[in-house]
Amino acid sequence: MFLFTLLALGGCSRREVLDNYPVSGVEISLDWDGVTDKLPDGVRVIFYPINGAGRKVDTYLSVRGGSVKVPPGRYSVVVYNYDTETVQIRNEGAYETIQAFTGHCNGLGIAGTEKLIWGPDPLYVVNVDELQIKKSDEALLLNWKPEPVVKTYSFKVKAEGLQYVSAIVGVVDGMAGCYCLGKCHKMIGEAPIYFEGVARAGEIVGSFTAFGMPGNTVTRAESGVVKLMLAFVKTDKSVHKVEVDVTDVITDSESGGGEEGPSKEIELPLEEDIVIEKPDNPSGGGDGGIGGDVGDWGDEEDVELPMK
Numbered sequence: 534m535f536l537f538t539l540l541a542l543g544g545c546s547r548r549e550v551l552d553n554y555p556v557s558g559v560e561i562s563l564d565w566d567g568v569t570d571k572l573p574d575g576v577r578v579i580f581y582p583i584n585g586a587g588r589k590v591d592t593y594l595s596v597r598g599g600s601v602k603v604p605p606g607r608y609s610v611v612v613y614n615y616d617t618e619t620v621q622i623r624n625e626g627a628y629e630t631i632q633a634f635t636g637h638c639n640g641l642g643i644a645g646t647e648k649l650i651w652g653p654d655p656l657y658v659v660n661v662d663e664l665q666i667k668k669s670d671e672a673l674l675l676n677w678k679p680e681p682v683v684k685t686y687s688f689k690v691k692a693e694g695l696q697y698v699s700a701i702v703g704v705v706d707g708m709a710g711c712y713c714l715g716k717c718h719k720m721i722g723e724a725p726i727y728f729e730g731v732a733r734a735g736e737i738v739g740s741f742t743a744f745g746m747p748g749n750t751v752t753r754a755e756s757g758v759v760k761l762m763l764a765f766v767k768t769d770k771s772v773h774k775v776e777v778d779v780t781d782v783i784t785d786s787e788s789g790g791g792e793e794g795p796s797k798e799i800e801l802p803l804e805e806d807i808v809i810e811k812p813d814n815p816s817g818g819g820d821g822g823i824g825g826d827v828g829d830w831g832d833e834e835d836v837e838l839p840m841k
Contacts, residue, residue: 557605558672561598563612568657568679572596573614576657576679581628581715583607583663598677605668611714612659612677619651628715633682633744635710638727649727650710652742653683660715682712686783687740688761688801692732694809698773700766701730701737707759707780708743721747721757730763737763737807746787759783761801769812777801 565572573596580590580603587606593615594601609628624630635651657679666673686705710722722743730739747757759780765773779801786799 555605555668556602557666557669559601559603559666560672560674561594561601561612562674562676563596563598563659564676564678565596566678568681569655571655573655573657574616575614576612577615579611579625579628579631580608580664581610583609587666600672603666605666608661608664608666609715610659610661610664612679613714614655614657614679617654617656620653620656629713631714632720633712633714634723635726637724648724649704650722650724652726652728653712653744654742655681656683656712658682658712658714658717660717662715682717682744683742684745684799685740685742686799686801687738689736689738690807691735692737692807692809693735694811695732695735695737697767697809697812698732698765699768701732701739702764702766703728703730703739703741703762705741705743705759705761705779707747707757708783709745709747710743712744719744719747725762739763746783763807765807765809767809767812769814771812773809775807 561578563576575593575596576598577591577593578601580587580601582589584607587608588604590601590603592601596614611628611631613622613633619635620633621636622631622633624632633653633656635653638649638651659677659679661677664675704725704727706725708722708726709719710724710726711720712718713720726741726743728739728741730737732738746759757780758778761777761779763775763777765775767773782801783799
């Protein structure tokens, strides 16, 4: 009898606790029309209470959305796709601090290369500064459209002497390497972004991804210098280096001078050809591949390629 009384009292206490934290139904619908042709696997949704008015709710939904139970209160909300290989999330304790970033490159087999980071995978974000959820028996319907926050930048340039090149390694410095999901703010990366180039029929073709230019409003005066650097590892393991200032063309693309839409591929027009001189030992005497020291970019004279 005593045990039954304790259990009964415990049950009442638990019920009172649950009654003190009522929840309302929230039905989220995500519209991907015109956002991407390749839908992500699913999304993470985080409700951050504003000034303690509610409780944090962190859940995962299908790519089209779904139902969530949320206590009444005022919230800021972040939604993003979680199926990325290079993008990581940190500082997720608050709406103002949650960030997307990419990790450092490891095991690239490039001797002496400075620390680099990967370019980000496609990332789609919904952010809501304030949302009021009231106690109700009817579900609150929310229709949101994710926004792509990663851009792809591509280039191609004519080149001579590519038969003497075993690998093309590139980095871009000055682009945003971190994105604040709640505040839509882009910050400078911890290191340059790594990418690889390909030789095709007398041309060098390459592309890299980034969160865009650092900051929210980009003008030429506000932006820093963005440099595209290419290292051509020759068959004799010597390295030919080229540096391109792409600040103007990227700034124009983000301030309205280029095509709109973060998912669009932005072309970086390089006007002048690149000439790779024949190495002293063209055969290399080795097994080819990446084997040169492409670190210390300042060792050789830079070749400026004017932008349109």
